[in-house]
Amino acid sequence: xxxxxxxxxxxxxxxxxxxxxxxxxxxxxxxxxxxxxxxxxxxxxxxxxxxxxxxxxxxxxxxxxxxxxxxxxxxxxxxxxxxxxxxxxxxxxxxxxxxxxxxxxxxxxxxxxxxxxxxxxxxxxxxxxxxxxxxxxxxxxxxxxxxxxxxxxxxxxxxxxxxxxxxxxxxxxxxxxxxxxxxxxxxxxxxxxxxxxxxxxxxxxxxxxxxxxxxxxxxxxxxxxxxxxxxxxxxxxxxxxxxxxxxxxxxxxxxxxxxxxxxxxxxxxxxxxxxxxxxxxxxxxxxxxxxxxxxxxxxxxxxxxxxxxxxxxxxxxxxxxxxxxxxxxxxxxxxxxxxxxxxxxxxxxxxxxxxxxxxxxxxxxxxxxxxxxx
Numbered sequence: 127x128x129x130x131x132x133x134x135x136x137x138x139x140x141x142x143x144x145x146x147x148x149x150x151x152x153x154x155x156x157x158x159x160x161x162x163x164x165x166x167x168x169x170x171x172x173x174x175x176x177x178x179x180x181x182x183x184x185x186x187x188x189x190x191x192x193x194x195x196x197x198x199x200x201x202x203x204x205x206x207x208x209x210x211x212x213x214x215x216x217x218x219x220x221x222x223x224x225x226x227x228x229x230x231x232x233x234x235x236x237x238x239x240x241x242x243x244x245x246x247x248x249x250x251x252x253x254x255x256x257x258x259x260x261x262x263x264x265x266x267x268x269x270x271x272x273x274x275x276x277x278x279x280x281x282x283x284x285x286x287x288x289x290x291x292x293x294x295x296x297x298x299x300x301x302x303x304x305x306x307x308x309x310x311x312x313x314x315x316x317x318x319x320x321x322x323x324x325x326x327x328x329x330x331x332x333x334x335x336x337x338x339x340x341x342x343x344x345x346x347x348x349x350x351x352x353x354x355x356x357x358x359x360x361x362x363x364x365x366x367x368x369x370x371x372x373x374x375x376x377x378x379x380x381x382x383x384x385x386x387x388x389x390x391x392x393x394x395x396x397x398x399x400x401x402x403x404x405x406x407x408x409x410x411x412x413x414x415x416x417x418x419x420x421x422x423x424x425x426x427x428x429x430x431x432x433x434x435x436x437x438x439x440x441x442x443x444x445x446x447x448x449x450x451x452x453x454x455x456x457x458x459x460x461x462x463x464x465x466x467x468x469x470x471x472x473x474x475x476x477x478x479x480x481x482x483x484x485x486x487x488x489x490x491x492x493x494x495x496x497x498x499x500x
Contacts, residue, residue: 155360259288
């Protein structure tokens, strides 16, 4: 049986909600389903304001605008992340400053951040890899002491927590993804979590093409007009209707993914004991969401051989990011602060294994057997 790396999950209510949106003759952004999703996100995460966007990339773009990034401003972030993390700030003229990751969680090494701060530093971006939280207490304290904004790239982090608080709701701004590869999906989609109330009014304006249209619909002004920069960051109501069906089952989705994640973790434990690979490490401070399961192999050569072996047996396992600091655009627009030894090494050893709702738990056993036989 072929095993894809990912297969989008549907709860069964998505099409019915889409039909309701169509029947209501309300398909543009900020309709009833958008409102439901926003309220759910605020209630679940504790964010002061949740604004749906058409992607997590759009949420990051909004965060860069709200952070006031101007040409030459520096933004500290890990290199082991998706390109949108950096692009959002480069588009405003910012300079990504890449800091190495921790070898245990693959998140930005909070102990190396301060050495990367210069007089041009304006913000820090904490990327929660695989839905496992960064050491946010240390990051937030450093940012407070140095007068910096903290933006969470929690694209993979919905339903994960750091010391009992939701990822994405710890920094000044947080960005969530509902891409079809995430746990809770809308095909494409995202959300900006505004945790600092001083950004709420401007966030609504930026999201509505730089107009005060949201205030107009609330009856706070008698007409709306262009008041700031912005763009069309709203998703349509069809996207929100699909997303609402997923959010209704977010707890159940997470629980079922954790069951699959645990199956891999238990099955691969003997191989880690034997030194054949390394499994993910989950800090005691984190409640994770089982976004993905990866293994770290001893070398890039062994990873390539394993990918090919699994492919021959119709199991699709894939590696992840090419580090941004070594990419053509990363070298052009940003710079590395200090050694990137862990980023360079671990990026070449990481392999993501299939994990999606509906996948037979026995797949974990199949994969483990293939690794054992390599």
